[in-house]
Amino acid sequence: MNIIEIKDLVKIYDDKKTVPVTAVNGVNINFKPGEFAAIVGPSGSGKTTLLNLLGGLDEPTSGEILIDGKQMGNLNSRQKIDFRMHNIGFVFQAYNLIPVLTAKENVEFIMHLQGQSKKARDKRSQELLEAVGLGDRMNARPGKLSGGQQQRVAVARALASKPKFILADEPTANLDSKSTETLLDIMEKLNIEENITFIFSTHDARVVNKARRVITIEDGVVVEDKER
Amino acid sequence: MIPSISWKNIWRNRVRSLVVVTAITLGLVGGLFSSAIYKGMAERRFEEALTKEISHIQIHNPKYLENPEIGFSISNPAGLIDFINSQESVKAVSSRLKITAMIGSSSSNYGVNVIGIDPLKEKEVSKLYTTLLSTDEITEQFGISDPAELEKFQADSVGYYFENTRRNPIFIGEELAHKLKIKVRSKVVITFQDVQGNLTGGAFRVCGIFRTENSAFEQANVFVRQNDLIGLTGLEKGSAHEIAIFMNDVEQVSELSALLSENYPNLETSDWKTLEPTIAMMNEMMDVIMTVIIVIILLALGFGIVNTMLMVVMERGKEIGMLMAVGMSKLRVFTMIILESVLLCLTGAAAGIGISVLLIELFSKTGIDMTAFAQEGFEAMGFAAVFYPTLGVDFYIEVTVLVVLTGVLSSVYPAWKALKLNPADALRSE
Known part of the structure; x- marks a missing residue:
């Protein structure tokens, strides 16, 4: 049973002023639960676009994306937001934490949107921050954390809503080697122990080395899909 | 959590x-303080007019209002006064003779309304007698404390409200006294028509000089x-041209x-609004004028807030994109931005109102x-200069x-701009 099915996905950017750009061109990929996959390719190859389409942040020009058998294209924008909140976790290259909230509040934020009780939020945010090794920095604001620590908070935040899978767009691009290694170890551990699906878009060799499946994309086309 | 984030x-x-x-x-302090000055002026004028000049209700013979001749008096004023006195809402009634x-004086002549009153009853309707300096005020203002000197000063310079006087005392306004170049104890001659239409008059001695905030009334x-x-006029005893009524509560006037x-269809009953329409209009319009002042100030400030909130949305586009990506609904994003603007305004309002309250409290004393x-x-114009x-x-x-x-209102447009953000584009932005 696939958790994600991508069928003939096409995304063309056409602002009617310049030449249309085909960012994703007839992509067909399936993901199973518990995968630790990396989508790799040079800059402008369509990795981020593919991730955005998977996350429902962008509309495909044609093709289908099914998540747990549910067609994303059939959801209206409100249903899509709700779907994302309950099913997809995001980790961004620039961390994108809310600067005015503490690490714990950042993790609790999505649970608050989900309407979870304070007790449940407290418990899960503590567990997650401890799991990413930040049990002692829960009350620190993002500005007081290093890049690696901020990205770990972002991972904890992505996991807070108990999503079906996590989309991580260049999560290590701004991190040094040590922070990258720590972060990847944490994500791999969560992937193995909690069977959470991770899909990365990256050109970081360290991420590629850890991934158990590597999908290479060039000019919007999947040129290689290799499982290890 | 959203209000806290905002x-x-x-x-x-x-x-x-x-x-x-x-x-x-600053906008609110300016608006509120100037409004408070206007309101204070209007209320003071209202209070002065009602307590010293016109009272709450006046009753006249309708013919007198058209042509204030001595003969157009109210018939059977005693019965009318008894009826008025029987009403619980009435505080005091005074009947007046009023002739032009x-x-x-030895230096000049002026046309005036001569108002014949029963001083004791008039005291209950009009507070004009309070404008004379009391002995305590004389001591305070002129440093005179010896009883004999105090009495002499009062008798010579301030006068009395029909007390300690013998024949034909007259109580006049400071403005008129100034024009006639007279003072307390000066003699004046009043000339008028009697009931037969003959020219008559009498000599009066100034017993006291009243001082109001309305120089036209004084004159x-x-x-x-x-x-x-x-x-002097030959009018019947108990005659009245005007019945003035002072109520316990102005709300009961109508x-x-x-x-x-x-009950008295043959008489003309006029309330204070009819007697002094400018005061009535001022009273009714003041709140509207004050609101307009505040609205204009807030409108100007509103444009500044629109600009600020637009900058906020533009600067935080990426963050807003992230919020929408992780599942924050458009309604919540909208609410968050509106709340930011409202809380910003309320912070300014709290400071502005707080400072205004302190200033108004201080200057009201x-x-x-x-x-x-x-x-x-x-x-x-009838206003006090203080x-x-x-x-x-x-x-x-x-x-x-x-x-x-x-x-x-000033955050609706910026919030709408935020809603138009595409999360994917916003996340890509720097």
Whole structure:
């Protein structure tokens, strides 16, 4: 049973002023639960676009994306937001934490949107921050954390809503080697122990080395899909 | 959590938020304080007019209002006064004779209304007698404390309200005394027509000089004892041209006016609004004018807030994109931005209203003295040259509501811009 099915996905950017750009061109990929996959390719190859389409942040020009058998294209924008909140976790290259909230509040934020009780939020945010090794920095604001620590908070935040899978767009691009290694170890551990699906878009060799499946994309086309 | 985030977001750029808060604070202090001055002036004029000049209700013979001749008096005023006195809402009633006359001193003559009163009853309807300096005030202002000196000073310089006097005392305004170049104990001659239409008159001695904030009233009206006037005019004892009524509560005026009009259809009952339409209009318009002032100020501030909130949305596009990506609904994003603006406005409002309350409270006790600049001008219009600002709690509530409304309206466009952001594009932006 696939958790994600991508069928003939096409995304063309056409602002009617310049030449249309085909960012994703007839992509067909399936993901199973518990995968630790990396989508790799040079800059402008369509990795981020593919991730955005998977996350429902962008509309495909044609093709289908099914998540747990549910067609994303059939959801209206409100249903899509709700779907994302309950099913997809995001980790961004620039961390994108809310600067005015503490690490714990950042993790609790999505649970608050989900309407979870304070007790449940407290418990899960503590567990997650401890799991990413930040049990002692829960009350620190993002500005007081290093890049690696901020990205770990972002991972904890992505996991807070108990999503079906996590989309991580260049999560290590701004991190040094040590922070990258720590972060990847944490994500791999969560992937193995909690069977959470991770899909990365990256050109970081360290991420590629850890991934158990590597999908290479060039000019919007999947040129290689290799499982290890 | 959303209100908490909104509040914290305001202080991400402290300088910018403080500039907006300061602008709102200063705008409101200016608006509220000037409104309080206008309100204080209007209330003072209203109070002065009702307590010293016109009272709450006046009753006349309708013919007298068309042509104020001595013969157009009210028939059977005693019965009418008894009826008025039987009403619980009435505090006091005074009957007056009112004739037009010439008053002359050794230096000049002026046309005046001579008002014949029963001083004791008139005291209950009009507070004009309080404008004479009391012995305590004389001691305070002139440092005179010896009883003999005090009595001499009062008798020579201030006078009395028909007390300690013998024949034909007259109580006149300071403005008229000034024009006639007379003082307390001076003799004046009043000339008028008697009931037969013959020219007659009498000599009066100034018993006291009243001082109001309305120089026109001071110049146009003199008060004498009713019985003295009856003796000179040949009017019947107990005659009246005007019945003045003072109520326990101004809110009950219209009710009694209606009752009197119904029971005495042959007489003209006029309430204070009819007698002094400018005061009535000022009273009714003041709240509207004050609201307009505040709305104009808030409108100007609103554009500044729109600009600030647009900058906020533009600067935080990526973050807003992230919020939408992780599942924050458009309604919540919209609410968050609106709340930021409202909280920003409310912070300015709290400071502005707080400072205004302190200033208004302070100056309502000390007053703002403009006598050195425009005393004559203000008093010619019936206003005191010393302002005592005042504002009701209801106006502060109204202003707070308007501030919240400004916050909401001025953030609608920026919030709408935020909603138009595509999360994917916003996340890609720098």
